[in-house]
Amino acid sequence: MDRRTFMEAMALSAVSLGLSNVVSCANFKPKLDVLVLGGTYFLGPAIVNAFRNAGHAVTLFNRGLTNPDLFPDLPHIFGDRENGPEAYLALQHKQWDLVIDVWPQRSVLVDESTAALQSYAKHYSFISSVAVYKNFNEAGRSEDDSVLDLPKDKSTWGYSEEKAASEKLVSDRFPNNHTILRPGPIKGWRDPAHDLLYWLLKLQRNEDILAPGNGNDPLQFIDVKDVAKFAVRAIENKLAGIYNCVGPKENVLVWKDFLNLAKTHLQSTSKLYWSDKEFLENHEVYAWEHLPLWAPISDDFFMEVSNAKAVAAGFNYSPLEKTLDDCLAWCRTKGNPDMLFGVGDEPVGITVQKEKEVIESLERRDN
Numbered sequence: 342m343d344r345r346t347f348m349e350a351m352a353l354s355a356v357s358l359g360l361s362n363v364v365s366c367a368n369f370k371p372k373l374d375v376l377v378l379g380g381t382y383f384l385g386p387a388i389v390n391a392f393r394n395a396g397h398a399v400t401l402f403n404r405g406l407t408n409p410d411l412f413p414d415l416p417h418i419f420g421d422r423e424n425g426p427e428a429y430l431a432l433q434h435k436q437w438d439l440v441i442d443v444w445p446q447r448s449v450l451v452d453e454s455t456a457a458l459q460s461y462a463k464h465y466s467f468i469s470s471v472a473v474y475k476n477f478n479e480a481g482r483s484e485d486d487s488v489l490d491l492p493k494d495k496s497t498w499g500y501s502e503e504k505a506a507s508e509k510l511v512s513d514r515f516p517n518n519h520t521i522l523r524p525g526p527i528k529g530w531r532d533p534a535h536d537l538l539y540w541l542l543k544l545q546r547n548e549d550i551l552a553p554g555n556g557n558d559p560l561q562f563i564d565v566k567d568v569a570k571f572a573v574r575a576i577e578n579k580l581a582g583i584y585n586c587v588g589p590k591e592n593v594l595v596w597k598d599f600l601n602l603a604k605t606h607l608q609s610t611s612k613l614y615w616s617d618k619e620f621l622e623n624h625e626v627y628a629w630e631h632l633p634l635w636a637p638i639s640d641d642f643f644m645e646v647s648n649a650k651a652v653a654a655g656f657n658y659s660p661l662e663k664t665l666d667d668c669l670a671w672c673r674t675k676g677n678p679d680m681l682f683g684v685g686d687e688p689v690g691i692t693v694q695k696e697k698e699v700i701e702s703l704e705r706r707d708n
Contacts, residue, residue, distance in 0.1 A: 372396055372397055372398060373392075373397045373398065373438040373439055373576065373577075374397075374398050374400075374435070374436075374437055374438045374439075375392050375397050375398065375399045375400070375437070375438065375439045375440075375441065375576075376399075376400050376401075376402060376432065376437045376439070376440045376441070376462070377389055377392075377399060377400070377401050377402065377441050377443060378402050378403070378422070378440065378441065378442045378443060378445070378454060379401075379402075379403050379442075379443040379444065379445070380399075380401045380402075380403060380411075380412075380443060381401070381403060381407045381408040381409070381411045381412070382407050382408065382443075382444075382531075382533075383527070383531045383532060383533060383565065384443055384444055384468060384527060384565055384568060384569070385443045385444075386408075386411060386412075386531060387529075387530070387531070387565045387566050387568070387569035388441060388443060388568075388569040388572055389401065389412060389415070390566075390569065391566070391569035391570050391572065391573045392572075392573055393415075395573045395577070397573075399412075399415055400415065400416045400417070400418060401415055401416070401417050401418070402417075402418045402419075402420055402431075402432060403417070403419070403420075404419065404420070404421045405417065405419045418431050418432060420432075422445065422450045422453070422454065423450075425453060426453050426456065426457050428453075429453070429454060429457035429458060430457075432457070432458060432461065433457065433458075433460075433461050435461070436461055436462075436463065437458070437461060437462045437463065438463050438464065438576075439462070439463065439464045439465075439466060439576050440454075440458055440462040440464070440465050440466070441465075441466040441467075441468075441572060442454060442465070442466065442467045442468065442511075443468050444468050445507070446500075446503065447503055448498075448503045448504075448506035448507040448510065451467070451506075451507040451510050451511065452510050455510050455511055455514040455515065456514065459514050459515070462515070463518060464515070464518045464519065464520070464576060464581075465511055465514070465515040465518065465519045465520075466519070466520040466521075466522070466572060466575065466576065467507060467508065467511045467519065467520070467521050467522070468522050468524065468568075468572075469504045469507065469508050469521050469522065469523045469524075469583075470500075470501070470504045470523055470524060470525075471523050471524065471525050471585060471587065471643075471646050472500060472501040472504055473488045473489060473501055473504050473505040473508060473523065474486055474487070474488055474489070474646075475487040475488055475489050475490070476641070477641040477642045477643040477645075477646075478641060478642070479642060480638075480642040480645040481642070481645060481646070481647040482585075482642070482645075482646045482647060483585070483647040483649070483650065484523070484582070484583040484584065484585060484647075484650055488505045488508070489501055489502055489505045491505060491506055508521055508583075517581065518581060519581060519582075520572075520575045520576065520580060520581055520582065520583075520584070521582070521583045521584070522568060522571065522572060522575070522583075522584055522586050523583060523584065523585045523586060524563050524568050524585075524586040524587070525561045525562055525563055525585075525586070525587040525588075525644075525646060526561070526562040526563070526634065527562070527563055527564075527565050527568060528562045528563070528564060528565065528589075528664055528668055529564045529565040529566060529659075529664050529667045529668060529671075530565060530566065530667040530668075530670070530671050531565065531671055531675075532565065532667075532668055532671060535633075535676075535680065535682075535689040535690075536633035536634050536689060537562065537633070537634060537665075537668055538668055538669075538672055538676070538680075539633045539682055539689055539690040540600065540603065540633070540634075541603060541607070541665055541668060541669055542669075542672070542678060542680070543611065543682075544600075544603055544604055544607045544609040544611050545607055545609065545669070545678075546611075547609055547610045547611050548611055548693070549611060549612045549614065549696075549697075549700055550600070550611050550612070550613050550614065550696075551614050551616075551621075551626065551632070551691065551696045551699055551700055551703075552596065552597075552600060552613045552614055552615050552616075552632075553596045553628070553632045553635035553637075554596070554615070554616065554617055554618050554621065554635070554637055555597075555615050555616070555617055556595060556596045556597025556598075556600070556613075556615050557595050557596070557597065558595060558596055558635065558636065558637050558638050558644065559593050559594065559595055559596075559636075559638065559642075559644045559645045560594050560595065560596050560599050560634060560635075560644055561587045561588065561589070561594070561644045561645070561646060562587075562588065562589055562634065562664075563586050563587055563588040563589060564588065564589060564658070564659045564663070564664040564667070566659060566667075567586070567588065567656070567657065567658055567659055568586050570657065571584070571586060571651065571655075571656050571657075574654070574655055574656075575654075578654070578655070580654050584650055584651045584654065584656075585646050585647060585648055585650065585651055586648070586651055586656065587646045587647075587648045587651075588648065588658050589658060589659075589661050589664055590658050590661060591648065591652055591658060593645065594661075596635070597615070599661075600613055601613075602661060602662075603665055606662045606665060607665070614700050614703055614704075616703050618637050618639055620703065620706070621699070624698075624699045624702060626691060626695075626699055628640070631683070631690060631691040631695075632690070632691070633689060633690055683695065
């Protein structure tokens with residue numbers, strides 16, 4: 342899996358514009374009327390729970406097909422965004438304090454929703470992605486950096502272009518009352534992807550592991566619940582504009598520290614084999630495709646996006662161990678802890694046999 346494919350898989354799975362960041366006296370937070378577009382797959386449930394836990398009134402708008410048993414106590418308005426502007430007529434009966442748009446795959450849906458709700462929403466929050474940046478040629482991409490140019494031929498657009506187009510629609514229709522969150526890879530409870538799980542399950546199995554390069558490349562992902570809690574913080578504290586939501590901690594995390602922490606936390610006896618990108622590629626082992634989530638800085642700085650603005654605005658990080666536990670717990674609940682890697686129609690990681698062969702070659706080289 343290359344990075345573009347990874348971005349598409351994620352879809353399946355600025356200055357604050359003059360608004361005050363101060364909460365009203367005594368930290369009083371009025372109960373808000375929140376409309377969530379979607380809300381029942383991965384990030385959506387975390388957002389719904391975060392707003393509920395903060396005491397706000399949440400209404401869901403979706404087809405009622407994905408996980409229809411979720412949130413039976415909450416009001417649902419059923420509709421299909423694929424049906425065009427008419428789908429939103431049922432939402433135009435009141436003023437919503439906040440509409441939060443969770444991860445639509447096509448910008449045309451955002452075009453229609455922002456147009457239909459422009460007069461019915463006081464604030465519009467959109468979940469975007471760090472994938473909108475024009476490039477990652479430098480470390481520390483920030484919210485003020487350039488985003489992708491959009492080709493006139495929309496048939497050439499992929500995930501990143503659709504997100505960039507959606508951001509512009511939101512900021513144009515809600516110029517002074519929008520919040521755009523740009524997460525990196527989102528992990529944790531309900532995560533349908535197997536990329537982070539690849540490393541965690543191998544550690545749990547106490548397998549010898551061919552590790553990513555020399556271990557000094559950065560790794561970024563963010564806990565789904567942390568994104569959701571910041572979405573609440575943003576509306577409660579009137580944080581408008583764009584915020585990168587990257588982690589899993591405030592400071593840079595490199596692969597060697599991550600795998601050693603995970604190994605200790607999971608009480609694993611796995612041996613980690615570090616080498617270098619050239620050695621791995623000479624043995625036909627590649628970043629992303631065979632070693633999930635590895636983005637070598639010799640390629641670019643995709644895994645070193647700045648979180649400074651969000652941290653300054655109060656972004657809080659869950660303990661990394663909690664994120665790892667949530668991933669594994671969800672896998673035990675709804676996934677397959679015995680899954681095989683490197684095989685199947687959509688393989689993740691490297692096969693055990695291939696990994697063994699490369700490790701043996703590495704040992705011969707180093708002895």
